[in-house]
Amino acid sequence: MEHYDLIVIGSGPAGRRAAIQAAKFGRNVLVVERGRRVGGVSVHTGTIPSKTLRETVLNLxxxxxxxxxxxxxxVKEDLTAADLRARLHITLNHEVEVLEHQFARNKVDTIKGEARFLDPRKIEVAGEAGEIxxxxxxxYIIAVGTKPFRPDYVPFDGEFVLDSDEILELKELPRSITVIGAGVIGVEYASIFAALDTHVTLVEPRDSMLDFLDKELVADFTHQLRDNGIALRFGTKVEKIEKHGPGDCETTLEGGRCVRSNVVLFAAGRMGATPALNLENCGLEVDHRGRLTVDKMTFQTGVPHIYAAGDVIGFPSLASTSMEQGRIAACQALEEKAYDxxxxxxxxxxxxxxxxTVGMTEEETRERGIPYECGIARFRETSRGHIMGLDTGMLKLIFSLKTxxxxxxxxxxEGATELVHIGQAVLNLRGTLEYFVENTFNYPTLAEAYKIAALDAWNRMPPLES
Structure with missing residues (x-):
């Protein structure tokens, strides 16, 4: 029986960063991965594939x-599913090779198989061939991630009624698709298929979507979805899903309304991939979605020597935050210096x-009773926006009136996920409106929108008291 200083279960963003960080401290580390190759959901069915699919669709x-x-x-007439998968496989192979090289360079041991706890200190790993x-x-650091929520009333078949993992294996591009669930995954795939000129119906039982975002931002995004041809069905629950034949699916909504489509994508939530771990053997319990509860500063579970990070602990469930959680968890577990x-x-x-988005929404600012002012810039107001042919896009900044x-x-x-890092740096360094007003931005760039938005706010703000 081999002994390690740290065993990481799962090789997604949290798991791989935790393992490599621990190895850099000189500890002997084992990573257990049950998938065919390292990388976890992020590399094989989640973050990297969906973003690669998006980029391929926008390009082709x-x-x-x-x-x-x-x-x-x-750019290319008669797009096929094979066209989309070609770039996907190239990207995924590259990601896996980079990760395997990182593990080898840092002398991290890996084993393929499914782990389960025998007691709080011992695990059993069952390999594909039945070896134990x-x-x-x-x-221990548990970083097993999540898997799609698959309720019994949905007749999944892997071909026409799919979950968010299976959608990547489509054999043919559908003429129409019904997407159930207007969370992050649902709106991403709905908008990607709309860019393919597929008729998309997005169904959400709540009256709104993406409630954690600034409401003005959501309103603008919603308008763009409708303008791109997506039919939105909010405030309506799904009663049943039926298949009448290949490429003929019927989704019945509350109130009797029916939506016919070639394909149904069920993307209403994910579950922690924890059932196979036998967590009861180590004294841990999960919530109704299979997720673990941890201390949000140290990522320690209720069992002192076991930590957890990544999607398995819930919100925000981002690859970027999971990486940092994994690194911090490794530092805390090994009693090394860790940042908050x-x-x-x-x-x-x-x-x-x-x-x-980064920082407080306008709604959160009001709830905290902070006097504030907003500034907005439209991408069409920038010269780069005109050059790029952008009719849409906006940047919103919120400033404290007092400070x-x-x-x-x-x-x-366009480019929102890149542009936001300017705002992130200024916010975390406690910068003020004057940074944007007084500094020079490259011209022409979309980043000029920061100065436009800051000036928009400045025009309505009283002078700073000396």
Missing amino acids: TGWRERGFYGRSYR HNFTSDK PPEYFPYGIYAVPEIS RRLLGCHIVG
Whole structure:
């Protein structure tokens, strides 16, 4: 029976960063991965594949050029599912090779198989061929991620009624698709298929979507979804889903309304991939979604030598935050110097258009009773926006009236997930409105929108008291 200083279960963003950080401290580390190759959900069915699919669709459809050449403009006629998968496989292979090299360079051991706890200190790993390996460790980090929520009333078949993992294996591009769930995954895939000129119906039982975002941003995004041809069905629950034949699915909504489509994508939530771990053997319990509860500063579970990080602990469930959680968890577990998780981090949604946000929303600012002013810039107000043919896109900045500090930055439009990092830096360094007003930005760039938005706010703000 082999013993390790640290065993990491899962090799996604949290797991791989935790393992590499521990190895850099000189500890012997084992990573257990049940998938065919390392990388976890992020590399194989989640973050990287969906973002690669998005980029491929925007490139091959000529989406970004339609502002100049019209909606009928195409880079490649008669797009197929095979066209989309070709770039996907190249990207995924590269990601896996980089990760395998990182593990090898840092002398991190890996084993393929499914782990389960035998007791708080011992695990059993069952390999594909039925072989069993036992390991013990001083510390554990659980980073198994999540899997799609698959309720019994949905007749999943892997071909026409799909979850968010299976959608990547489509054999043919559908003429129409019903997407159930207007969370991050749902709106990303709905907007990507709309860019393919697929007729999309987005169904959400709540009256709104993406409630954690600034409401003005959501309103602008919603308008763009409708303008891109997506039919929104909010405030309506799904009663049943039926298949009448290949490519003929019927989704019945509350109140009797029916939506016919070639394909149904069910993207209403995910579950922690914890059932196989036998957590009861180590004294841990999960919530109704299979997620673990941890201390948000140390990522320690209720069992002192076991930590957890990544999607398995719930919100925000981002690859970027999972990486930092994994690193911090490794430092805490091994009693090495660790920094606190940042108060503000950027949230990116890779829909069409992109959304990215950092800091407080306008609603949160009001709830806290902070006097504030907002400034807004439209991408069409920038010269770069005209050059790119952008008719849409906005950047919103929120400033404190008392200190003039930046409180929040919210962007919807082309390049949002890149642009947000300027706002992130200023916010975390406690910068003020004057930074944007007094500094020079490259011309022409979309980043000029920061100065336009700051000046918009400055025009309505009283002078700073000396």
